[in-house]
Amino acid sequence: MIRRPRRGQPRTYTVAEITSAIQKLLSGEFRDVRVEGEISNCTHARSGHWYFTLKDERAEISCVCFRQRAMRLTTLPKHGLAVVARGRIGVFERRGAYQLYVDWLEPRGTGALQERFERLKARLEAEGLFDKERKRQLPPFPRRIGIVTSPRGAAIADMLRVLERRHPGLHIRLYPSLVQGEGASVEIAQGIRHFGSGEWAEIIIAGRGGGSLEDLWSFNEEIVARAIAASAVPVVSAVGHETDFTIADFVADVRAPTPSVAAELVVPEAAALVDGLVESQERLGRAMRARLVRLRTRVLESSLDRVARTVEHRLGAEGQRLDDLGDRLVAAQRDRLGRSRKLLDAAELRLAGLDVRVRLARDGARLSELLQRMFPAIRSVLEKRGHSLELLRSRLDVLSPVAILERGYAIVRTANGVILRRAQEAMPGDPLAVRLHEGELDVRVENTRPPTDRP
DSSP states (O other): OOOOOOTTTOOOHHHHHHHHHHHHHHHHHHHSSSEEEEEEEEOOOOOOOEEEEEEEEEEEEEEEHHHHHHHTTTOOOOOOOEEEEEEEEEETTTTTTEEEEEEEEETTTTHHHHHHHHHHHHHHHHTTTGGGOOOOOOSSSSEEEEEEOOOSSHHHHHHHHHHHHHHHTTTEEEEEESSTTTTHHHHHHHHHHHHHHHSSSSSEEEOOOOOOOOTTGGGHHHHHHHHHHHHHHHHHEEEETTOOOOOHHSSSSSEEESHHHHHHSOOOOOHHHHHHHHHHHHHHHHHHHHHHHHHHHHHHHHTHHHHHHHHHHHHHHHHHHHHHHHHHHHHHHHHHHHHHHHHHHHHHHHHHOOOOOOHHHHHHHHHHHHHHHHHHHHHHHHHHHHHHHHHHHHHHHHHHHHHHHTTTTEEETTSSSOOSSSSGOOOOEEEEEOOEEEEEEEEOOOOOOOOOOOO
């Protein structure tokens, strides 16, 4: 309970009351401030919060950056780092100490660079250098690629590795250039003009690995933007990480989030191209097979009866000839076996009563050998004739009208037994007989229609 002061006496506060009043005063007056200083006593707590002190030559202030804010920082607190911290002033009531609650942190000097970036970006955008209409499509199958980057950085190694894996045999030329520091923007622009004004390169990749705003600043210079805009060859910008944006990204024909992704964008994967060709070939083969099936069906439907009768007659004649040959062959072999048996019987009679076991064994061996040669020959001839018969029967089955009926077709006859091939051959009211694979139907024509389309 707040005690009312007597007239002429100052008001008496509790510690909590005066701390709360100071908190309201500070938070209302300093809701959004930027404080410049050097970081010291930096601590990263298990909770994810950052605690540090911001100081200069004359004073210091305690700072805290809560975990939710720290997750969005691009510059993390570090002892000895000169920064500009943005946030609000408040009071930590348990200790009665005022502190800066940090929402954003950037290295000292970054603010001026950011302002330069925004001014150049607005001016070039007003000139139309960022317009989508001037962006060009990359060639689908380039063979010659020019790269402008540092020969000692990780970016060139990453790009060469990806290009070799995706499409071996490419022609790649490197224009070695500084990508950071004094003179880097001039060398980058010279490299782009080197490839962009000649006839060798089909695509230009200009870029480098990630870094701070100061590290990437060479790609924010106007000289680089003008060189990209004047290039006769499409330019891919591959600067930094996915979250980094430079002026070069806005002017280039294509912006890649990283150098490795740039290498993936400019050339197709050879294995994927081969798979696509194989798939296209398979689709073409399936389409041709389907077309042949439709044409074959049309041929069968147009001359089904004539072909069936011809094939049936030919197969019947061949089968009859085969049966005749088989009968003649069996009779000839039977006659030959009979003569051989008579010879054997005569020999046995001549040898009867004689103890000539050696000669008999020899003659028996000859006879056995003769029989062994005869029976395989007979069996072979019969098997060949049987195989020929099966082939002819298979051909008959394929072209047989019955087999066609089994696939869902039907044979329509008039009451006189004439087969109908066109709807105009019947009149409404005519009785018809429809033969199916199993059974027949007696139907009557209600209406006739001319053909509407053909396969």
